[in-house]
Amino acid sequence: MTRHRTAALVGNPNSGKSALFNALTGARQKIANYPGVTVERKAGRLILPSGEPVELIDLPGAYSLDAASPDEVVTEKAVQGRLEGEVRPEVLILVLDAANLEQHLVFAQEVLELGRPTVVALNMIDLAERDGLTLDSNALEEALGVPVISTVAVRRRGLDELTAAIAAAETHADDAPNPNWHLTLPERRLAAKTMARAAILSRSARHTVANGLDRLLLNPWIGPLILFAFLFVMFQAVFAWATPFADAIDAGFTALSAFVSSEMPQSILRDFLTQGIIAGVGSVVVFLPQILILFFFILIMEASGYMARAAFLMDRLMAGVGLSGKSFIPLLSSFACAVPGIMATRSISDPKDRLTTILIAPLMTCSARLPVYAVIIGAFIPATTVGPGIGLQGLVLFGLYVSGIVGAMVAALLLRGTLTKGAASGFIMEMPRYQLPRLRDVAIGLWQRAFVFLRRAGTIILSATVALWILLSFPQAQPGQSQLDASFAGKIADGIAPVLKPIGFNREIGLALIPAMAAREVAVSALATTYAVDARTEAENDRGLIARLQASWSLPTALAFLAWFVFAPQCLSTIAVTRRETNGWKWPAFMVGYLFGLAYLFAGITYWSAIALGF
Numbered sequence: 001m002t003r004h005r006t007a008a009l010v011g012n013p014n015s016g017k018s019a020l021f022n023a024l025t026g027a028r029q030k031i032a033n034y035p036g037v038t039v040e041r042k043a044g045r046l047i048l049p050s051g052e053p054v055e056l057i058d059l060p061g062a063y064s065l066d067a068a069s070p071d072e073v074v075t076e077k078a079v080q081g082r083l084e085g086e087v088r089p090e091v092l093i094l095v096l097d098a099a100n101l102e103q104h105l106v107f108a109q110e111v112l113e114l115g116r117p118t119v120v121a122l123n124m125i126d127l128a129e130r131d132g133l134t135l136d137s138n139a140l141e142e143a144l145g146v147p148v149i150s151t152v153a154v155r156r157r158g159l160d161e162l163t164a165a166i167a168a169a170e171t172h173a174d175d176a177p178n179p180n181w182h183l184t185l186p187e188r189r190l191a192a193k194t195m196a197r198a199a200i201l202s203r204s205a206r207h208t209v210a211n212g213l214d215r216l217l218l219n220p221w222i223g224p225l226i227l228f229a230f231l232f233v234m235f236q237a238v239f240a241w242a243t244p245f246a247d248a249i250d251a252g253f254t255a256l257s258a259f260v261s262s263e264m265p266q267s268i269l270r271d272f273l274t275q276g277i278i279a280g281v282g283s284v285v286v287f288l289p290q291i292l293i294l295f296f297f298i299l300i301m302e303a304s305g306y307m308a309r310a311a312f313l314m315d316r317l318m319a320g321v322g323l324s325g326k327s328f329i330p331l332l333s334s335f336a337c338a339v340p341g342i343m344a345t346r347s348i349s350d351p352k353d354r355l356t357t358i359l360i361a362p363l364m365t366c367s368a369r370l371p372v373y374a375v376i377i378g379a380f381i382p383a384t385t386v387g388p389g390i391g392l393q394g395l396v397l398f399g400l401y402v403s404g405i406v407g408a409m410v411a412a413l414l415l416r417g418t419l420t421k422g423a424a425s426g427f428i429m430e431m432p433r434y435q436l437p438r439l440r441d442v443a444i445g446l447w448q449r450a451f452v453f454l455r456r457a458g459t460i461i462l463s464a465t466v467a468l469w470i471l472l473s474f475p476q477a478q479p480g481q482s483q484l485d486a487s488f489a490g491k492i493a494d495g496i497a498p499v500l501k502p503i504g505f506n507r508e509i510g511l512a513l514i515p516a517m518a519a520r521e522v523a524v525s526a527l528a529t530t531y532a533v534d535a536r537t538e539a540e541n542d543r544g545l546i547a548r549l550q551a552s553w554s555l556p557t558a559l560a561f562l563a564w565f566v567f568a569p570q571c572l573s574t575i576a577v578t579r580r581e582t583n584g585w586k587w588p589a590f591m592v593g594y595l596f597g598l599a600y601l602f603a604g605i606t607y608w609s610a611i612a613l614g615f
């Protein structure tokens with residue numbers, strides 16, 4: 001008889017559950033140094049010393065089994081076997097942060113009260129040692145009544161002992177200890193204090209560096225300045241560092257296009273390859289270096305422990321618009337992509353706080369906007385400096401990010417006064433310890449981002465661009481007629497042109513915005529393909545997208561296009577995840593409506609102001 005063996009990782013947020021999960025199963029779950037990283041259950045396979053497989057489940061961190069936020073609900077249900085289609089895990093692996101023992105022992109008692117086979121992973125022993133703590137795992141074992149194994153998940157220390165203990169816990173399932181304490185929270189706190197005291201053999205104060213750093217980084221005046229400076233450098237770097245790499249990729253695609261053109265006879269297939277695939281997809285892939293630079297900064301923030309500090313700093317500002325610092329982390333994650341950002345809101349317990357955060361998350365500038373911004377900035381904003389080390393292009397990019405943030409704050413303020421009425425709830429989040437980001441983790445993180453981006457380019461961006469190319473290429477133009485005028489796509493563009501004309505958008509933009517509903521980067525590949533198909537001369541064909549934009553767009557149009565993308569909800573995945581997280585179409589419909597409204601309004605304001613200013 002084969003038994004379905006399962007074990008689940010439980011513990012406070014940021015105790016290293018996902019790091020252990022990855023180490024034990026070889027998975028690549030996201031780990032980061034702030035509470036609330038994992039918001040869904042994830043399963044993987046662990047092999048016991050006997051060779052038997054066990055299904056290992058990684059769960060969101062929790063402070064209590066009496067769940068407050070949606071991610072804690074997942075943990076509560078999973079532990080009790082109430083998650084749909086899921087058996088109750090036979091063994092619980094309770095992960096404790098050795099350097100935060102007292103806090104983590106509060107939840108630990110609640111888990112142990114369940115009386116289920118449990119193994120404790122006393123994780124982050126290395127950090128406890130760094131902080132000058134010497135721990136006695138035997139004393140803890142005695143106090144808790146279950147096996148305690150010291151581990152360092154990120155250095156794979158103690159893993160064999162842990163798997164052995166998991167195997168043993170399963171065999172001895174029947175005579176598992178059942179202390180049945182049933183204490184109240186204050187009683188548990190007291191018990192945690194006593195147990196932690198007994199387990200800590202010696203403590204030498206070595207908190208000076210972290211304390212000094214916190215005094216600086218969390219200072220109400222200097223802290224925000226440092227955060228602002230950090231973000232500023234990030235956007236400067238996106239332009240300043242990327243150029244050589246982007247140029248190399250661009251040269252690669254140009255050479256490829258030239259090669260295909262010279263080797264293949266003139267045919268519809270050749271046009272498809274050069275105009276549809278190389279010009280279209282290539283125009284987006286060029287932005288890979290910029291995206292990786294952005295993620296490099298985000299990864300450093302996440303791994304070092306600065307992310308939670310930034311959330312703390314932003315709490316006051318967020319409270320001003322009726323949100324809390326808790327919303328800051330989902331919003332900052334939305335700089336990468338609104339989809340994980342919206343999922344990260346599951347760690348917010350107040351439903352109205354959470355809904356408001358979901359509705360404004362798409363205003364954070366996701367990395368899919370970066371190619372759109374970068375191509376327009378590259379074409380219309382001169383690469384000059386406006387001060388020592390301050391490039392104008394990076395400054396404009398920074399301004400676009402700030403516009404999104406300001407838009408989000410104003411939207412939150414209005415929403416909190418009307419549809420999601422309510423007062424700001426307080427902010428409580430533990431500050432994780434500072435860690436030097438591990439090079440390997442950063443490298444893996446960047447590789448994963450590169451993979452995600454290239455996969456998008458090869459799937460959603462490629463197919464949207466190919467579909468557009470087909471609409472652009474048929475029917476074929478009569479001599480003297482432009483291909484765009486003759487094509488199906490041209491007819492569609494003519495249909496929407498009147499709507500977009502008042503905000504300064506030309507026909508090509510209107511055409512690009514439709515497939516860009518699938519993903520924002522498609523706006524770039526669509527423009528590249530449209531101009532490539534519509535090139536009337538060889539010379540025009542050889543000029544890149546940037547040159548074509550410069551030749552056919554006015555500056556007010558370009559600026560209006562940027563303003564549009566600050567607001568427009570051009571992303572089907574975001575709409576889909578909003579539907580899933582709010583359980584219905586009402587809120588995604590509202591979100592799409594208000595964001596398109598803002599996009600139209602601000603593109604128009606930008607266009608007419610630019611004209612009035614004589615640009």
Ligand SMILES: Nc1nc2c(ncn2[C@@H]2O[C@H](COP(=O)(O)OP(=O)(O)OP(=O)(O)O)[C@@H](O)[C@H]2O)c(=O)[nH]1
Nearest residue numbers: 014015016017018019032036037038061124152153
């Ligand atoms: N030095 C050290 N760092 C660790 C250890 N285990 C995990 N970490 C780091 O601690 C941070 C938190 O780890 P995660 O695995 O994301 O924690 P989690 O318990 O899954 O957190 P949530 O998903 O938010 O509940 C990450 O930055 C890890 O790199 C350890 O044993 N030693």
Ligand SMILES: [Mg+2]
Nearest residue numbers: 017018037038
């Ligand atoms: Mg986790």
